[in-house]
Amino acid sequence: MKKSDFDRELGSCKVCPHSCGTNRLVSAKGSFCNTDAGYNISSITLHRGEEPAVNGKNGVCNIFFSHCNIQCIYCQNYQISKNSQTQLVRKYDLESVVREVVVCLKRHNTDRVGFVSPSHNLMQVIVLTEEIRKNFGDIITIYNTNAYEKPEYIRKLKGYINIFLPDFKYYYNELGLKYSKVKNYFDYASASIDEMIKIAGEPVFGENGFMQSGVIIRHLILPGEVENSLKVLHYIANTWGNAVYLSLMAQYYPVLKVKYDNLNRKITEDEYNAVVQKVFELGFENGWIQELESAEHYLPDFEKEMPFE
């Protein structure tokens, strides 16, 4: 990407649906994501906790960006995703990120690079992908997003991203506002996932059974919000059918005490069963369903060098 394009986009940032218009080249002041135009990253580490087909043989070298363009009050990565926190934001220059990623890839013998919470860093993702490819060779890139994106910016990722992992959270826009502090979540998420499918095409697997390209839609079941989950599943089945893989997640764990009682507990067996039953009724053929017992297995601690170990 030309530096002039990068500077033009971030000089008046409208990269995500907030359309703040902030000059991030100068500072993060005034932006929803509280992120300047640099490489603000909390962790670069090997991760084996993605879906089996995404992990590949040896795992994914994940870049966990600091902050987020949505602010879920129940976020399990709250240590790094809260836009008000600054403690775990490491300011890298481009060369240092690329160097660390290349070391991670070589040490763990993998060619998979994951961008986690990338939406507010979409322009940086493009530059990083170009530079890592120059310095390492061919890689499989994974865009692990909350799906609150603009389709016209997702289009810019064509040629850069192999696998999209959007987390389709809400059918009801009101829930996006209530739990994640963003407007029109469903409208943006559905349109941007549509674009991801156009870019990535039908899922492609290598001889080893690992995904090479495609879209996996994740959905996290929230306690007390079964109706939302059923609507999301209906929408996915009716709109995209088996052009996508589905990953149903049951790992919700109440890490923070919040003002909505339903979110201060795990999902119940009845809630889990109701959603799983719908997956089968709707005829999904491809994907994964997490066990109900998953809730405590996936809690990271970003104060540790290896947050997931």
Ligand code: SF4
């Ligand atoms: S990426 Fe950040 S600054 Fe840009 S529009 Fe989104 S929230 Fe605002």
